[in-house]
């Protein structure tokens with residue numbers, strides 16, 4: 267998504283794609299725009315702010331913490347995504363914290379502007395429902411994985427979700443760039459050592475290949491089979 271300082275616009279967000287250029291201009295001008303540095307907290311779990319955040323550039327981790335202080339990443343949001351909608355909708359405290367994982371440029375929308383848009387524009391409301399449906403599906407999948415998969419298999423399942431088809435080579439999938447080990451560990455509720463081991467042990471067979479910052483899935487079907495067969499094996503032992 268293009269985000270020159272001169273062009274602070276919400277045009278590229280699919281949530282708002284039904285709005286006319288005039289409407290986008292008006293909504294954009296009513297947002298506050300801020301750049302967050304890598305590692306900077308954007309909002310804290312349980313805080314009472316209600317703004318909605320639109321990521322123009324960068325990436326944001328949605329995180330929660332256990333009583334013992336262990337960090338669990340619920341999702342990573344990238345340019346074109348938004349977050350912070352729950353408090354605007356239900357007026358409850360923030361359900362999770364949000365931290366910039368890279369330098370991020372963000373439009374901050376006041377809650378009444380957001381809820382007016384959702385109430386007035388059925389298309390915006392429907393896009394929001396689609397997004398909430400996606401969060402429910404992903405959360406359900408993660409709960410299943412936590413209950414039925416061992417740590418290494420959760421790592422493979424996460425890699426399968428992160429991978430995109432490689433534009434240059436049909437059939438090849440790539441995680442571009444591979445996030446730091448601690449981020450994958452936080453997403454899969456395991457340790458960075460386990461993530462490292464799980465990935466490294468598929469190098470000799472050629473199923474995974476590291477090139478620079480990217481990780482190539484050389485045979486996606488085979489990796490899916492590994493996750494499924496170990497899932498069946500794990501369940502069978504119960």
Ligand SMILES: Nc1ncnc2c1ncn2[C@@H]1O[C@@H]2COP(=O)(O)O[C@H]2[C@H]1O
Pocket residue numbers: 328340341348349350351352353354359360361362363364401405
């Ligand atoms: N399980 C989840 N998956 C993806 N995003 C989430 C999840 N839980 C919370 N969030 C986001 O994190 C935000 C924290 O502030 P809110 O509760 O206002 O809105 C929340 C959602 O946008």
